[in-house]
Amino acid sequence: MSAATEILRDPRIWQAVVAGAFVAVGWLVNGWQNRRERYADRMERLRDSHRAIYAEIGANLFNLGSPEALTEHAEVMCARMVQDSGFVPFVPTERPSPVFDALVAQIHVLPRVSIDPIVAYYLQLRAIREFASDMRGDVYAKLSPERRSAIYRDYIEMKIQAFLFGDHALRIIAEYAAEGKDSAEDLARRLSNRGGDRSDP
Template structure:
């Protein structure tokens, strides 16, 4: 006949074994979450770096709002002097990286995904405008209407310059100081705009740094 003490010992053995199994599940789950968070942070960093490089390259090609305005005025003057002149608008492709990563764009934190999407939305508007200006209907327009359309086209590029500069600053701030740093940078940009500062003036300098020092660091996990 099995004694009560023997039964109690078996119960305690089962309890201890169950406790070890439960602890193993907890530790394993914690380790899995830690690995997943590290992989997500690494992928966020990679996506940020790739987008930063593409945006910076485009900003470098745009040069500056002042350069764009000067080119606009020169082209408008030529169209006025020669009513038969129709500028050839080249096709552009400044979103190759974005299109390749669009399925993963959701891994970015809100503080950077918003300015990035805003910038690329502006590029899509420019592409649509270019398609219209390369058509026969544009060639058939009166000179003043062609000029107005061309000026709108340059205005879209100027806005893309500002949007791109904003996206670069937000990516850099997030890579350096995480979500809080990016939110502080966003507030700083808002204050600069309210004060009338030319926040895009630094965009040319940012664009010349194809890889931001901050973006090289491991990205924070999205918050």
């Protein structure tokens, strides 16, 4: 009988093989469970982040009203500025974005399909805040009525664009939650092809 055969007949060898197999299977199972738990945790953070951002953007859009309402407001205010040279419209301080500010460090948890419209919306808000800050200064108040009117119209146009960006983001988030990633990406492509047309189903 060869030495190899003697070794294979040794029960201690088979005990070691079985023990090693159990350890290897344990590593595989443990790794799979860890990956599954990490995936579940990421999905939970994604859903929570989407819900929070959806609520913040939704509240802001509710306050804006609609592009039509904003356009009508601009017409009234601009006409008043031209008719009354002493009238300077009150430009309120823009509201902060506490939810987005809190989540921005972890924004990578969001899918690409929703990151783009969300970031576009909040960058537009930042531009509006900076523009509004300039309008509250003395320089704006001292401009001619026609110039003040033109700047105010630009300010409202920026708000309309913010509304459209926000509406786009809400639709993508809602589609992702209801139908999943592929459907949200399909909607994003359709919105992009139509320039964000709000009539798209």
